[in-house]
Amino acid sequence: MRRVAITHVAQSSGAESRESLMDFTYQINREILDKAGLKREDVGCIIAGSADIFHSGLSCANAFDWDGIGAFLKEGSRAEESAMSFIYGCMRILSGHYDTVLVTALVKGSENPDNDPITSFYGDPFYLRPVGINESVVAAMQMRQYMERYKVTEEQCAKVAVKNLANALFNPYADRKRRVSLKDVMSSERVYDPLKALECAPKSDGVVSVLLASESRAKKLTKKPVWFAGYGCSMDHFNPGDRDLLNGQLKTAAAAAYKMAGVRDPKKKIDVAEVCEPYAFQELLWCEQLGFCGEGGGGKLIDSGATQMDGALPVNPSGGVLATNPYPARGLYRIAEAALQIKGEAGEHQVGKKVKTALAHSTHGFGGQCHSVVILSA
Amino acid sequence: MSKEEYRIVKGQVMVPYELALGRTWSEFYDYLKEEKIMGKKCGKCSRVLVPPRSFCPRCFEDMDEWVEVSQEGVVETWVYVNMPFFAQEIKIPFISAQIRLDGSDTGFIHQVAGIDLSDFDSVRETVKLGGRVKAVWSKEKKGNILDIAYFEPVK
Ligand SMILES: [Zn+2]
Numbered sequence: 001m002r003r004v005a006i007t008h009v010a011q012s013s014g015a016e017s018r019e020s021l022m023d024f025t026y027q028i029n030r031e032i033l034d035k036a037g038l039k040r041e042d043v044g045c046i047i048a049g050s051a052d053i054f055h056s057g058l059s060c061a062n063a064f065d066w067d068g069i070g071a072f073l074k075e076g077s078r079a080e081e082s083a084m085s086f087i088y089g090c091m092r093i094l095s096g097h098y099d100t101v102l103v104t105a106l107v108k109g110s111e112n113p114d115n116d117p118i119t120s121f122y123g124d125p126f127y128l129r130p131v132g133i134n135e136s137v138v139a140a141m142q143m144r145q146y147m148e149r150y151k152v153t154e155e156q157c158a159k160v161a162v163k164n165l166a167n168a169l170f171n172p173y174a175d176r177k178r179r180v181s182l183k184d185v186m187s188s189e190r191v192y193d194p195l196k197a198l199e200c201a202p203k204s205d206g207v208v209s210v211l212l213a214s215e216s217r218a219k220k221l222t223k224k225p226v227w228f229a230g231y232g233c234s235m236d237h238f239n240p241g242d243r244d245l246l247n248g249q250l251k252t253a254a255a256a257a258y259k260m261a262g263v264r265d266p267k268k269k270i271d272v273a274e275v276c277e278p279y280a281f282q283e284l285l286w287c288e289q290l291g292f293c294g295e296g297g298g299g300k301l302i303d304s305g306a307t308q309m310d311g312a313l314p315v316n317p318s319g320g321v322l323a324t325n326p327y328p329a330r331g332l333y334r335i336a337e338a339a340l341q342i343k344g345e346a347g348e349h350q351v352g353k354k355v356k357t358a359l360a361h362s363t364h365g366f367g368g369q370c371h372s373v374v375i376l377s378a
Numbered sequence: 379m380s381k382e383e384y385r386i387v388k389g390q391v392m393v394p395y396e397l398a399l400g401r402t403w404s405e406f407y408d409y410l411k412e413e414k415i416m417g418k419k420c421g422k423c424s425r426v427l428v429p430p431r432s433f434c435p436r437c438f439e440d441m442d443e444w445v446e447v448s449q450e451g452v453v454e455t456w457v458y459v460n461m462p463f464f465a466q467e468i469k470i471p472f473i474s475a476q477i478r479l480d481g482s483d484t485g486f487i488h489q490v491a492g493i494d495l496s497d498f499d500s501v502r503e504t505v506k507l508g509g510r511v512k513a514v515w516s517k518e519k520k521g522n523i524l525d526i527a528y529f530e531p532v533k
Contacts, residue, residue, distance in 0.1 A: 018384040019384075057391060113464055114463060114464065116461065117463045117464040117465055117466070120463070125395075125397055126397075126399050126522075126523070127487075127523050128487060130467075131487055131489060132466055132474055132489070133487060134463065136461070137459060141456065141457050141474070141475075142455070144455045144456065144457065145454070145507070148455075189460075190460060190498070192457050192458070193457065193458035195457075237435060238435075239429075240476070240485065240487065241485030241486055241487055242427070242435065242484050242485075
């Protein structure tokens with residue numbers, strides 16, 4: 001099979017930008033082409049990750065962003081979940097049709113309504129929406145079951161926010177920059193009890209791009225290609241009441257990605273993980289389902305310090321989604337950060353250990369309805 | 379021009395939709411008007427789904443058999459919502475809960491109310507995982523999910 005590499009990465013800060021979405025998009029995509037020494041005409045095809053009406057107030061937002069990506073007069077497509085944009089991009093190279101693909105994801109969260117009214121539209125208008133559901137409501141339901149079933153404490157959940165926001169202080173692109181103590185998190189407003197305000201992700205701006213290339217092209221473009229090694233994705237039932245909220249589809253997605261990448265023992269093989277945790281406790285639950293610890297062991301995992309920046313398996317050295325949440329782009333941010341860790345180019349939030357294999361995860365939908373797992377290797 | 383001088387445009391989008399409930403959900407809401415909570419039973423896996431579907435999403439087969447489920451059930455999980463959000467018509471604080479109605483195999487999402495919601499500590503004493511609740515009906519029926527006003531703890 002052909003191999004695909006990430007050759008270059010560019011990302012914007014998650015803080016509010018006063019640029020228009022088109023200009024904001026152009027700046028990062030111009031930056032990645034300059035880094036690679038390519039012209040727009042040199043890129044094979046373009047895959048975008050963006051969500052139009054709800055996340056931008058524009059229908060067919062791709063028409064507005066398209067110029068900023070340099071995508072007009074080219075083959076291009078778009079997915080609403082940016083981890084899927086990534087895999088579509090890989091496939092255009094794997095199929096042998098292109099040697100380079102530019103994958104980008106973009107949103108200006110600062111311009112649109114809060115996450116809760118937007119995610120309430122995930123629910124159908126006949127049943128779920130009228131009873132007041134949104135992503136935070138389902139996450140809080142999931143958290144209460146998680147604590148009850150496995151005796152994970154509220155403090156252990158809150159520790160994820162303490163860790164990730166501390167990591168974010170070393171990430172120049174992070175949006176929420178604030179050192180918080182366990183007490184700060186525990187005493188922050190109980191917005192959706194048991195969820196507290198500092199355990200919920202903010203709403204951020206963000207444009208992120210990765211340049212993909214075939215093996216022969218990648219070796220000419222960079223000294224440090226990051227190889228695409230595995231991918232898995234799985235989707236659960238639409239209705240949260242049809243599922244076990246603590247046993248969703250992440251295990252299935254991870255198993256597929258590990259199989260493709262030849263990862264037998266993820267706990268040993270994965271050097272660093274960038275996990276999508278819009279709610280603090282979800283990092284613990286996702287770590288269990290990714291096989292970083294046993295079922296119900298998420299609380300002990302955070303207590304052990306293993307997932308800290310200098311731990312045995314650092315999770316979210318970038319600060320994760322709790323620090324920066326450019327909603328439809330956050331999956332590609334995880335992939336870009338995982339690639340930077342392998343390249344050794346993450347700057348002040350580069351983890352202490354040598355990184356050969358990294359995992360990136362993305363999720364969307366109520367309580368992790370859909371999960372994608374990407375494995376990258378040096 | 380400094381960054382502060384860049385201008386913004388304020389916008390709001392309001393467009394009407396007409397979304398079909400389909401036969402099964404229309405019938406489900408007609409039953410609610412009669413104060414009956416009906417599910418559909420899968421002939422293959424025997425699960426009873428509430429709200430009902432015209433097909434079993436797991437077996438991917440038609441579901442033809444209507445069954446009435448209990449108006450009482452068990453709280454599987456709950457959340458104390460104390461955060462207003464745009465277009466949400468339910469006044470805060472309210473409790474959103476997933477309830478396993480007796481005789482059904484799915485979680486039914488609705489509100490738990492009929493208790494003093496102002497004091498969170500007392501709410502925690504009253505609403506518990508595994509606690510039993512029962513449906514309280516709205517006096518005026520509109521043929522929608524809010525014909526069940528809420529579920530209240532069984533004393
Ligand atoms: Zn069935």
